[in-house]
Amino acid sequence: MKFLASTASLLATTALSSSTTTDAAKAPHPLHPKFRSQLKCPYAENWLTKGAEAAANELGIDISSTHQHQQNSNRKLLGSDLPIAGSCTYSNSWTGDKSCMNFHGESWTLDAMVERCSSEQDGVASQGVGCEDTSDDVSGWCVKDVSTAATSMMSAPEMKEEASLMMLSAMASCDNNKMACEAFVQGTFVAIGSCASGAGGGGSSASDQADMTMEGNKCIIAPGAIGAAHQAGFSKGYSTSCPNTPAQDSPYMWPLKWAANFQIKNMGFGSDDIKFESRGRTFYALDKNWKRSDTTYQLGTLRTVGQGPCENIAGDSDSNGFGCVLNNTDGMSTMIHKGGTMYFIDWKEDTAPVVGESDVSKIEGCSKINMAVVGNIRSDWYLDRRGDDTDVQYLGDQHVFYPDPDEGPIPMLAKQWRKKDFASQYFTMSMLGNPPNKVDKMADASVEDNMHWPMILNIPGEGFGDDMLQVYTNHELLTDEDDDLFMLVENYIESGGECPENNSFNGDDEITVSPPVQEVHIPSNLEVEEASWMTNEYTFSPVWQVPMRPVVTDMGAVASVSAAMSKPATEVSDRVTVESCYDEATKSVDMSFHFHDIDPTANGRLPWMAIGYRSSEVCAMTPPSGGVTPIVLITHLEGEGEVPRAHSTSLLPTAKTLSPDAFASMYMLARDLGETDDHSDVSVIAPQVSNAAVSITRSSLTTDDTVTLNFKRVVGEKPEQLNLMYAIGMSAELGIHTTRKCFVINAFPACSSPDGEVSVVDSTKMEDAAIKATLGSSSTTVSMVSTFVTLAFSCMIGVAVWF
Secondary structure, three states: OEEEOOOOEEEOOOOOOHHHOOHHHOOOOOOOHHHHHHOOOOOHHHHHHHOOHHHHHHOOOOOOOOOOOOOOOOOOOOOOOOOEEEEEEEEOOOOOOEEEEEEEOOOOOHHHHHHHHHOOOOOEEEEOOOOOOOOOOEEEEEEEEOOOOOOOOOOOOOOOEEEEEEEOEOOEOHHHHHHHHHHHOOOEEEEOHHHHHOOOOOOOOOOOOHHHOEOOOEOOEOOHHHHHOEEEOOOOOOOOOOOOOOOOOOOOOOOOEEEEEEEEEEEOOOOOOEEEEEEEEEEEEOOOOEEEEEEEEEEEEEOOOOOOOOOOEOOOOOOOOOOEEEEEOOOOEEEEEEOOEEEEEEEOOOOOOOOOOOOHHHEEEEEEEEOOOEEEEOOOOOOOOOOOOOEEEEEEEEEEEEEEOOOEEEEEEEEEEEEEOOOOEEEEEEEEOOOOOOOOOOOOOOOHHHOOOEEEEEEOOOEOOOEEEEEEEEEEEOOHHHHHHHOHHHHHHHOOOOOOEOOOOOOOOOOOOOOOEOOOOEOOOOEOOHHHOOOEOOOOOOOOOOOOOOOOOOHHHHHHHHHHHOOOEEEOOOOEEEEEEEEOOOOEEEEEEEEOOOOOOOOOOOOOEEEEEOOOOOOOOOOOOOOOEEEEEEEOOOOOOOOOEEEEEEEOHHHHHOOHHHHHHHHHHOEEHHHOOOEEEEEEEOOOOOOOOOOOOOOOOOOOOOEEEEEEEEOOOOOOOEEEEEEEEOOOOOOOEEEEEEEEEOOOOEOOOOOOOOOOOOHHHHHHOOOOOOOOHHHHEOOOOOOOOOOOOOOOOOOOOOO
16 A cells, blocks of 8 residues: 655555455354354354455445444534545456545554554555535445544553545445445435435434434444344444333333343254253343353253364264364353444463453453454343344243252242244243342332343244243342453553454355355244244333234134135235235236335435345245246336336346446346236335225235235246245345345135125135244345445345344
């Protein structure tokens, strides 16, 4: 790179490029096997090996930092109130275009700017000179805080910010840029130009969950399915009183600052035999988005995510060659998760570190990975239904035997909730029902004596590993005085140690955002059974009143209603409902897809929506054996008219890399759905954007924020099932999506006759043929759905929590 000052220039080394990295130069897998039991999130393997950069880089954004700057309403055109120390222009390795970032703050030194800029391709750092922002295509600045905290009582905290210039393009609207900045880069988007005026498709408008965010950027949950359990990586922490949330002030949410010993036992499917066991102690400061876990014991065959290289791979028939045999019964390993960064600490073998160790001289080494949008668990994760592809069921009370460490198994009243995840499996959280002061209600009782502690947690394997049963003992409340427990890495670095980012994001493998195919599916004992599940969001919040939802549980009633409607309906998710029947006369399936909660974007256009025809039960964007996936694409682009239009096109394999050329080709291949040979009776109803009266009868399943796609499709003989998937975009242009799901339709009763008569449907057959909206990834998908949940057609990152 080059450094330019007013009086001198410095030529440094050439920048690295991922396209020229050889196999020998690939970074090792980030995690030693002993750390893997700490990761209980599906898709972690691809998350760790692919990295967080791909999504933001596609939009031309740097993602080296993992901290978000608090929003500042006084920012001007440069995005930051801090003075400009310099800037860095560089070539974006993904687009080839020139990019630029400003360095704000007096803490930036010449060496620091040179070092930062040298990490970019063809970087040129300029001292005292800012970026040019005169282009009409500028959308705004992505400002992020890269300061480090004070390292001692005598030192002052740094004041350092980076402000990356963000550009408009065919694939990056104002909304896209804002989302990429906030969700991927963990920054604050400061719109300028057309985005500031609202003419460029959104920009600086408040986020959807603004009314749930506390002052200081707390209570922000992660996007998509991750938000069902996690804070956002850039959230400054959580609260017991996050405004306008279902569990606000509930006495049954996890405490914010606490610690407990944990014991985890993994059981194989169809058996209660223990396959793996681990023990240790976990510390939480969820009010700061911090967690520390000291693991002191690991024994058995671990089958979970993030397997990677293993010194002793299991070869027995029970593990199918998938699993890592661990025997770490001496010593300790430590993981610290702070915001969007996860640290892994190795301890010297001869130093005998203890749980909660703070002596950094005992540390052997440290590494970190960028978790981007994935923060720590939110303390009300099991109480509500927020986030995508999830559900909750309050179960009530029951007595259980609790393994007290001193007295052995003792009876305990547990108040229980079940939380459904993306894989249609469920967690069960058992909270202490009778705290010591429940009966006496002593006014001077300690906080601990009134605490409903987390006691037992059942964790599903989600197709990636064995189910787990986790027990918490020896609970303790923490205070701010215990924060040094979480400052281990900072103290280690201050003493002269290093904690580099350890990843394997460079290499010859093509970076994709598609759901990879699971080679070894591990069944779970915790699959959701339709007969036993019903939504029951009850949080004991003294503030929140959850709206009641009608629940139909009698299949005979469902059959009668479905028959009366001609097309039986199923709720695939909160966002999509499908009606279907089979027309014998035309050899066609008659289908209606209802997309719920669809609101216009800032430019008044609706986001894109799509239905994909999967070639098999495998939940994959495109066939694993190669080829394309036929899709029906609903668009509402400029120039298309008042009402959205339905097109027939193909999802190309190269779309998995977020290739602009792939999206352009998909547009070029698009044909009006009604003009294709196999589709007829096509209509799109969107009351959100249409002022015209709707002349056809609307389904009872629709509301004013529902977009309905109707069509008939020639299929020949009545199909046994259709393997489908849907995705809903964030903007009108193809690109980033907000949610996606694979599902199956397998009930096709006879459609109504032309004269309006309805065919009789046997309720017992209806029950047997009930549509099961099954998430394909629960049986076929492995690893991480690449890097981010909100990428176009990318699979969601799992709801599963990293406890």
